[in-house]
Amino acid sequence: MSGLGERLREERKRLGLSQADFGALGGVKANAQGKYEADERSPDAAYLSGLSAAGVDVLYLLTGQRTPVTADGLAEDESEVLNHYRSMPDSDQAAVRRLTTALAESAGRYETKK
Numbered sequence: 001m002s003g004l005g006e007r008l009r010e011e012r013k014r015l016g017l018s019q020a021d022f023g024a025l026g027g028v029k030a031n032a033q034g035k036y037e038a039d040e041r042s043p044d045a046a047y048l049s050g051l052s053a054a055g056v057d058v059l060y061l062l063t064g065q066r067t068p069v070t071a072d073g074l075a076e077d078e079s080e081v082l083n084h085y086r087s088m089p090d091s092d093q094a095a096v097r098r099l100t101t102a103l104a105e106s107a108g109r110y111e112t113k114k
Contacts, residue, residue: 003064004036004039004042004043004061004062005036005037005038005039006037007060007061007064008022008033008036008037008043008061009037011056011057011060011061012033012037015056018030019033019034019037020033025050025051025053025054025056026043026046026047026048026049026050026051027046027047027050028043028047048061048062
């Protein structure tokens with residue numbers, strides 16, 4: 001599973017957790033978490049299930065593709081932002097996309113698709 005360890009590390013850092021704390025979400029100790037991140041071991045289903053229960057996007061960990069968010073999955077404030085965005089002219093929507101992409105890239109939480 002190429003890239004799994006890198007994506008595990010990325011998600012752990014995105015959440016601001018230590019290896020011990022992130023590993024605990026999946027029911028393993030820090031040394032096991034370190035081996036997963038180094039691609040020296042592969043996690044089992046119980047570990048991934050624990051991460052999923054804690055809100056980690058397991059589809060992303062396994063495939064590199066984020067799980068799409070449905071309208072039902074939006075928080076009230078997210079829905080409000082989306083409604084404002086949809087009411088804007090196309091040129092303003094393009095500016096918002098550029099702005100949010102730049103902000104996400106500067107935070108190190110987004111990879112541009114080329």
